[in-house]
Amino acid sequence: MKILCGPPGTGKTYRAAREAAKVLEPERFAEALASASSEEAIRGLHDRLVAEGRILWVTFHSSYSYEDFIEGYRPIVDDEGRLAYRVVDGPFKSLCLRAGSETDLQIGEQLFDGRGQPAGVVIDKDAGGWTVRSTPARADQVAAYYDRYVPRSVIERIISMGLQPQIFSIPGNGIRDLADFGIDPADPDLPAPVGDETATSRDGLVIRRFISVRTRMFSTIDLGNSSHYGAVMRKLLQLRAPGVRSGTSVALVIDEINRAEPSRVFGELLTLLEADKRRGMPEEKRIWLPYSKELFTVPLGISIIGTMNTVDRSLTALDFAMRRRFEFEYIGPETSLLAHALGGIDIRALLGRLNSRIRMLLGAGHEFGHSYLMSAKLDAIAQSRGWMGMPDAEIRSLARVFRTALIPTLAEYFHDDWRKIRAIAGEVRSDAELISLFSSVEADPVFAERLPEEYELGESQAPIFADWWDPDGVNWDAHKFIRFCTALAAGT
8 A cells, every 4th residue: 555745736746647557557567668668658558547437546635534434324215205214334335345346348258148158358447337349140140259247236236136147038938947047936926837837937928027027127039038147147246256256456546544533444454454464464454343343354456546646735644544555756856757848948847946945934845846847738828728839838837837737826825925925936137137027016105104114014014916927918928038047947
């Protein structure tokens, strides 16, 4: 288990997505990393794992609770359309169940019908179900194959009702044993036997009608020609049979893990996060869940990756019980990911200068991340503002980052101490000229003499941005802003 921590803009969320894909599919990740378009390949691998339900993203917030994360009572509408309260599993418990006790069909899985004949191949899947490709049994079919989607919720409901995969291939005539379809002969909704039917058997058409009414999902026609449903269900039941090792590796990515209070969110399951206390380990522990009243343990196959902002003062600090259960990896700014020059500005030196000044005043961990000044970020700003094609589009985007992100963040860091903000990134000297990003307060000596001596003048209050570096304004001066940034990068 790992927490990626660092100041904003350093790519923690980006790194978490890669870590999740790598821990689940190391070989496929290595292949994607070695491909010509590695970023696209890794993103595709991550997205596929999310679609399969093997990577789950959760974002903590101040009101996030144990009931949201593990389990709790939630209002639902039952099968009769009435409002009811039931214990609903949260994302962590659901993922643990999948990793420890629920198997899943894999892409490329060969499926078989009740006679052991091939019934199709799983060609795709997502969190909602599977796509099965089957070949028509009759030679006069127009298509060479058919792709049919089998919803996961439907299969799970049929399994929970105790019915058998054979219900999806019921012949239209002939007497059939009820036990073959998982039907209780004593079921009060089952029509009484007539003709050749017995207490334990019914005509195929009667069985179709009964199951159609009972499931309320399939017509009698569906139940005679839905072998792809039966093939999926048959394989799942095989994988879940006693003695068969079930489960799959999964990953939970918790963004902003310290925005909630993690010890309260994890609750009693905090003990089970340690590897030696998980299912199958020598020190395995089982915890009694307060809502569902059942014993629960965390499987080995679940990985937890978190991201943590080390700057925001509004966030909750992790207690030692949480800290000793996670590895911490500091993610800092990487200036090497930035372009060498931007409109004549050494963008790497510019970010390095800003961060060195911040470290001098606040220490490490408060720097600006490289994502603020990456080319993709600046291009996206230019695109959204309609500046694409302008000769100074990149410089305009950089100015907007200063106005809307860097300066406001400095104001937060230094509690609106604008003297320090001016010193860090508000004023420079270029060719003996003082260039300031802020408008000067017009001098009024007569008024100043009338004020009490202890009165704080506006120079120390929140200033007004000068209009010469407003990239949307008529007074925008790209050349002057380039001079400003060049001088700031040089430290003058």
